[in-house]
Amino acid sequence: MKRMLGRTVVAAAVMAVAAVAVAAPQAGATDNVPCHSPRDKVLVNPKDGRQWPSTVLTCNLTRGHVPVYESRSPGSRVVGELVQGGGANWFVFENKGATFKDGSAENNWWGSTQADNGAWGWVPEVYFAGGDNYEDDAGLLMPGGYTCANVCPPAPPWMW
Numbered sequence: 001m002k003r004m005l006g007r008t009v010v011a012a013a014v015m016a017v018a019a020v021a022v023a024a025p026q027a028g029a030t031d032n033v034p035c036h037s038p039r040d041k042v043l044v045n046p047k048d049g050r051q052w053p054s055t056v057l058t059c060n061l062t063r064g065h066v067p068v069y070e071s072r073s074p075g076s077r078v079v080g081e082l083v084q085g086g087g088a089n090w091f092v093f094e095n096k097g098a099t100f101k102d103g104s105a106e107n108n109w110w111g112s113t114q115a116d117n118g119a120w121g122w123v124p125e126v127y128f129a130g131g132d133n134y135e136d137d138a139g140l141l142m143p144g145g146y147t148c149a150n151v152c153p154p155a156p157p158w159m160w
Helices: 002-023
Strands: 036-044 051-061 066-069 078-082 086-091 094-102 105-114 120-124
Touching (some): 066 105, 078 120, 086 105, 094 120
Antiparallel strands (some): 036 051, 051 086, 105 120
């Protein structure tokens, strides 16, 4: 009888866990092309040459000649561009900013990077492959939440 009762309790527990799993809301993430391949890189402050060790991620862009803005706003100055699209570009982290629109795509997430001319700035994530409007990249994280389990140094001060 004890053995039968034990099996009944285990079966009930399994069914309860299954019911919770079915009832739990599913994640809304649709980014099927997240930033990837973390690697260490020494970043250099363009103003004083100070070096800053960091971790960067490769992010796939939907096209080339993507503008890099001075701040996280479409009204800010364009400081450079990323000439190549696809997986040729790296980013340090992302943060929210003003909404950027490009056709039907719009997003308020921006990725920090260095333009091909060496200027630091921000790229609107409407140019990132994968994802929906107003969705951050599934691989690129905000400062302090790096994929290297918080052992990475913080973002360089000149990137703010």
